[in-house]
Amino acid sequence: MSTDKTDKKELLNGTLDLLILKTLDTMGALHGYAIARRLEQMAASVMRLSQGSIYPALVRLEQNGWIATRWGISETNRKVKFYSLTKAGTKRLHVEVANWEQATALVARVLGAKA
Amino acid sequence: MTPRRVVQRLLALLRKGRLERELDDEVQAHLELAERDGLARGLTLAEARDEARRAFGGIQQMQERHRDDRSIRWIENLLRDVRYGLAALGRDPGLTLVAVSVLALGIGANTAMFSLVDGILFQPLPFPEPDRLVRVWEAPTPATSNSTTTATFEELQRQSRSFEALSAESQSTATVPVNGEPVRLNGRYVSADHFAVFGVQPLIGRAFRPDEDQPGADPVVILSHAIWQSQFGGDRGIIGRDLLLDNEPHRVIGVLPPGAFDRHRARPLDEPASFWRLNAFTAEERAASSHWLNPVGRLKPGVTLAQAQADVLAVRARIAPQIPAWKKDWSIRVEPFSLLLVGDRLRQSIYVALGAVLLVLLIACANITNLLLARGAARGKEMAVRAALGASRGRLVAQLLTESLVLGGLGGAAGIGLAAVLLELAVPLLPPLPFTAEVALNLRVLAFATATAVTVSVLVGLLPALRVSRGSAATALNSAARGSSGAHDGARRAIVAVEVAVSVVLLCGAFLLFKSLLQMQQVDIGTRIDRVITMSVDLPRDRYPSGNHLAQFYPTLIERLEAVPGVDSASVSGDLPLQGTGGENLRMPGSDDRLLVRFKRADDGYFSTLGIPVVAGRGFTAADRAGAPYVTVINEALAARLKERFDVANPIGQTVDLPALGFGRDRRAPMTVVGIIRNERVQGDLRVPAEEIAYVPIAQAPRLQIKLAVHTHGDAAAAVPAIREAVRQLDSRLALADIRTMEQIWEQSLSGLKEPVWLIGIFALASALLAAIGLYGVLSHSVTQQRREIGIRMALGARATDVLSFVARGTLTMVGVGLMAGLAAAAALTQVTSSLLFEVSARDPWAFVAGALGMGAIAVFAALIPARRATRVDPTTALRSEG
Numbered sequence: 002m003s004t005d006k007t008d009k010k011e012l013l014n015g016t017l018d019l020l021i022l023k024t025l026d027t028m029g030a031l032h033g034y035a036i037a038r039r040l041e042q043m044a045a046s047v048m049r050l051s052q053g054s055i056y057p058a059l060v061r062l063e064q065n066g067w068i069a070t071r072w073g074i075s076e077t078n079r080k081v082k083f084y085s086l087t088k089a090g091t092k093r094l095h096v097e098v099a100n101w102e103q104a105t106a107l108v109a110r111v112l113g114a115k116a
Numbered sequence: 117m118t119p120r121r122v123v124q125r126l127l128a129l130l131r132k133g134r135l136e137r138e139l140d141d142e143v144q145a146h147l148e149l150a151e152r153d154g155l156a157r158g159l160t161l162a163e164a165r166d167e168a169r170r171a172f173g174g175i176q177q178m179q180e181r182h183r184d185d186r187s188i189r190w191i192e193n194l195l196r197d198v199r200y201g202l203a204a205l206g207r208d209p210g211l212t213l214v215a216v217s218v219l220a221l222g223i224g225a226n227t228a229m230f231s232l233v234d235g236i237l238f239q240p241l242p243f244p245e246p247d248r249l250v251r252v253w254e255a256p257t258p259a260t261s262n263s264t265t266t267a268t269f270e271e272l273q274r275q276s277r278s279f280e281a282l283s284a285e286s287q288s289t290a291t292v293p294v295n296g297e298p299v300r301l302n303g304r305y306v307s308a309d310h311f312a313v314f315g316v317q318p319l320i321g322r323a324f325r326p327d328e329d330q331p332g333a334d335p336v337v338i339l340s341h342a343i344w345q346s347q348f349g350g351d352r353g354i355i356g357r358d359l360l361l362d363n364e365p366h367r368v369i370g371v372l373p374p375g376a377f378d379r380h381r382a383r384p385l386d387e388p389a390s391f392w393r394l395n396a397f398t399a400e401e402r403a404a405s406s407h408w409l410n411p412v413g414r415l416k417p418g419v420t421l422a423q424a425q426a427d428v429l430a431v432r433a434r435i436a437p438q439i440p441a442w443k444k445d446w447s448i449r450v451e452p453f454s455l456l457l458v459g460d461r462l463r464q465s466i467y468v469a470l471g472a473v474l475l476v477l478l479i480a481c482a483n484i485t486n487l488l489l490a491r492g493a494a495r496g497k498e499m500a501v502r503a504a505l506g507a508s509r510g511r512l513v514a515q516l517l518t519e520s521l522v523l524g525g526l527g528g529a530a531g532i533g534l535a536a537v538l539l540e541l542a543v544p545l546l547p548p549l550p551f552t553a554e555v556a557l558n559l560r561v562l563a564f565a566t567a568t569a570v571t572v573s574v575l576v577g578l579l580p581a582l583r584v585s586r587g588s589a590a591t592a593l594n595s596a597a598r599g600s601s602g603a604h605d606g607a608r609r610a611i612v613a614v615e616v617a618v619s620v621v622l623l624c625g626a627f628l629l630f631k632s633l634l635q636m637q638q639v640d641i642g643t644r645i646d647r648v649i650t651m652s653v654d655l656p657r658d659r660y661p662s663g664n665h666l667a668q669f670y671p672t673l674i675e676r677l678e679a680v681p682g683v684d685s686a687s688v689s690g691d692l693p694l695q696g697t698g699g700e701n702l703r704m705p706g707s708d709d710r711l712l713v714r715f716k717r718a719d720d721g722y723f724s725t726l727g728i729p730v731v732a733g734r735g736f737t738a739a740d741r742a743g744a745p746y747v748t749v750i751n752e753a754l755a756a757r758l759k760e761r762f763d764v765a766n767p768i769g770q771t772v773d774l775p776a777l778g779f780g781r782d783r784r785a786p787m788t789v790v791g792i793i794r795n796e797r798v799q800g801d802l803r804v805p806a807e808e809i810a811y812v813p814i815a816q817a818p819r820l821q822i823k824l825a826v827h828t829h830g831d832a833a834a835a836v837p838a839i840r841e842a843v844r845q846l847d848s849r850l851a852l853a854d855i856r857t858m859e860q861i862w863e864q865s866l867s868g869l870k871e872p873v874w875l876i877g878i879f880a881l882a883s884a885l886l887a888a889i890g891l892y893g894v895l896s897h898s899v900t901q902q903r904r905e906i907g908i909r910m911a912l913g914a915r916a917t918d919v920l921s922f923v924a925r926g927t928l929t930m931v932g933v934g935l936m937a938g939l940a941a942a943a944a945l946t947q948v949t950s951s952l953l954f955e956v957s958a959r960d961p962w963a964f965v966a967g968a969l970g971m972g973a974i975a976v977f978a979a980l981i982p983a984r985r986a987t988r989v990d991p992t993t994a995l996r997s998e999g
Contacts, residue, residue, distance in 0.1 A: 033145075054173060
């Protein structure tokens with residue numbers, strides 16, 4: 002696997018994680034499809050996202066203890082996992098948002114100075 | 117990564133099945149929800165389903181990433197590969213069985229061999245600080261070693277500054293009553309410091325006290341663990357009891373721990389020493405010039421070998437005035453004790469055998485590589501499919517390597533079991549190993565076996581793995597089931613050529629050693645070998661207190677023995693052929709020039725019983741008794757030496773000066789040479805040429821320790837009970853010991869060459885067979901591959917012989933290259949074996965031709981089967997089946 006790909010994936014991971022955390026923060030408990038739809042609606046114009054890619058991100062977040070799962074019933078009457086933000090997840094979201102803002106501010110300043 | 121996540125990922129390994137199912141459920145639910153939305157937007161069911169799938173993206177790729185993210189992937193892969201490997205091996209049980217057995221044989225033989233190397237060469241002596249143990253020798257010349265005299269030893273003990281402890285060791289035997297029966301045991305005379313030298317404490321009881329080896333001290337004895345167990349039932353009450361050694365009470369003060377001292381034998385065929393008693397030197401022994409003591413010492417901490425050497429040389433210089441002038445050029449030498457135990461030849465044999473068995477393993481590996489290559493060709497499609505499904509090349513190589521590791525693991529485990537069995541069977545057959553060698557499957561040996569198994573796995577797996585995983589998907593999937601490519605066959609042919617070459621090297625080595633053994637068997641030992649039984653008897657001093665008693669007893673004993681039915685003749689002597697004998701100085705009267713000769717006591721029946729012809733003059737007669745004029749019989753070697761050295765043309769009637777070893781006397785006397793006999797070999801080592809020997813009548817030089825040789829009509833061993841009974845009737849206190857046929861003694865002297873011969877022989881045969889199997893495999897594979905081509909040739913009119921020559925051409929190249937390379941390597945490796953050979957050149961053409969022919973014949977035989985199959989190809993079926 003080339004380094005190039007790795008970089009992309011990692012960038013995507015970080016962003017995707019932040020977006021999922023933010024979605025759950027805003028919307029409360031959701032199942033995977035609902036999260037994917039929501040992200041699609043918000044980001045469709047900016048980036049192409051295959052819906053399936055949220056599942057690896059979800060397991061990562063869950064293993065870190067930032068989101069919790071419980072089993073529920075979907076609109077199609079199927080057993081499905083509902084994801085919700087934990088306390089640690091809320092804290093994490095604040096940290097991530099702060100980091101993000103710092104980073105974008107920095108990038109904006111650098112780009113602004115150049116222009 | 118947070119610690120929590122690490123734990124979660126490890127747990128995920130265990131919950132793999134459930135997590136996979138849950139993910140499947142989620143994906144399913146997701147797709148259903150997406151479909152529902154699609155239907156709601158007015159799509160048809162099929163459109164909605166497609167749309168849902170497209171939006172979701174690649175499910176398998178997602179699952180892979182999910183697995184990557186949730187778990188520790190390489191462990192998961194490894195577990196799966198092992199499972200998969202086992203399953204793959206299970207699918208092809210024939211190949212697996214062959215591969216595992218070949219590996220087990222290779223690894224097992226190597227492990228067994230390594231435990232010998234480890235026990236004999238690598239492990240330190242089983243004593244504390246073994247580097248401080250030394251042996252002190254007198255050195256008549258820089259290359260020879262001799263025992264020392266009582267006087268010199270006592271001076272060393274008194275004057276040297278380098279030793280923490282110093283002990284003089286010499287052989288001892290004693291007849292001991294065990295359960296009412298006299299039993300002769302081997303033992304040692306030692307100094308009080310003896311066990312301090314080795315740093316060994318008795319298991320029970322105590323060691324010798326410093327004053328116990330002084331004259332007048334009460335006699336004490338320490339027993340070996342083995343004899344304590346076998347003869348005294350492991351009774352702890354033995355301590356403090358008196359044991360009759362030659363009818364003289366010795367207090368048992370200690371029993372040694374089990375181990376090295378249970379294996380301490382003086383000569384290969386002897387029973388190990390089982391008791392240690394003390395040397396309390398008599399005034400006579402102090403005055404005597406006999407070299408009979410072997411000093412062993414423990415250096416003081418920090419004293420180097422060089423310092424100790426300088427120290428003993430200084431002592432030698434100080435006592436020089438007391439040493440007879442003819443020994444003034446002798447030196448004295450300190451050697452590491454370990455040097456005494458493992459001689460150069462033993463070391464060489466072990467390394468050669470280890471090298472050979474490693475080569476066998478190499479060939480075994482090559483064969484399995486070939487098998488795996490052949491199988492790999494068949495698995496090309498499977499790999500191509502996996503690669504197409506996204507498995508990386510590294511992943512495929514890892515999977516294939518894991519499969520060969522599973523193979524190696526199974527082979528290694530079976531090999532360790534095999535090694536245990538081999539050691540159990542082989543160690544008793546080996547020539548006596550150094551008494552300190554503990555040959556066992558210890559941790560080091562197991563580590564070696566494991567390392568070997570892993571190395572072998574990688575060796576056999578890497579090439580096939582790289583090859584198989586390289587195949588491009590398109591060619592593998594598209595090509596008809598043709599299996600291997602030309603390049604595959606090239607590698608397999610090269611491997612076979614290497615196998616042939618290595619086998620040729622081993623075969624040449626085996627033939628060289630075999631020819632040496634034949635040469636050694638041809639050595640004329642100068643005595644009768646068949647139908648002769650020999651034994652030792654120690655006569656108790658209290659019953660035979662003087663030389664006269666002994667001189668009268670010998671003929672009586674012979675008379676009794678010759679009256680035993682089945683006995684042709686019997687003799688009494690001081691030593692037996694091939695069993696070593698002492699040396700004495702021979703002088704010509706009026707000259708101070710000395711000749712060191714072997715010195716042997718014999719009675720009037722010795723030469724005839726052992727079939728040694730008298731070539732001039734006479735042998736001994738009953739008239740050569742105590743009190744009669746001193747006479748001697750010499751061998752041809754000594755006659756020749758007398759002529760060369762002293763210009764004695766006809767020694768018969770000549771007077772020579774030899775020790776008149778009476779009973780407790782030590783003086784020299786002129787003796788008349790009355791006869792010359794043909795040479796007999798007195799040394800067990802047949803590489804030593806015939807030595808000069810002077811014989812004296814045992815009646816004129818009587819001794820308590822005697823050897824009997826009995827020539828029988830029929831089977832020698834069958835006469836033993838009757839002989840034993842005859843001796844018992846004469847004196848019930850006499851114990852017969854060391855009962856062996858001359859044949860056994862002779863066989864023993866071939867030892868040290870015989871074992872390497874059969875070891876290397878077996879290894880060579882094994883490697884030749886493995887090479888043949890490899891050759892067979894490649895040929896039969898290529899005949900299968902070329903059936904179509906052969907079919908076309910036959911359809912176009914080729915005859916069976918043409919087909920044969922078509923198939924044979926490749927084989928001849930392969931075998932020919934291997935043979936040439938093997939012969940060249942064998943010629944280059946002569947240095948390795950030359951010191952083991954006996955009267956055979958290391959480049960003996962006969963052995964090389966035999967090696968090449970042998971391998972050639974085996975190769976032709978292996979090639980014949982597939983070649984014949986090729987000639988039976990039916991053109992129509994061959995063309996149709998693959999058309």
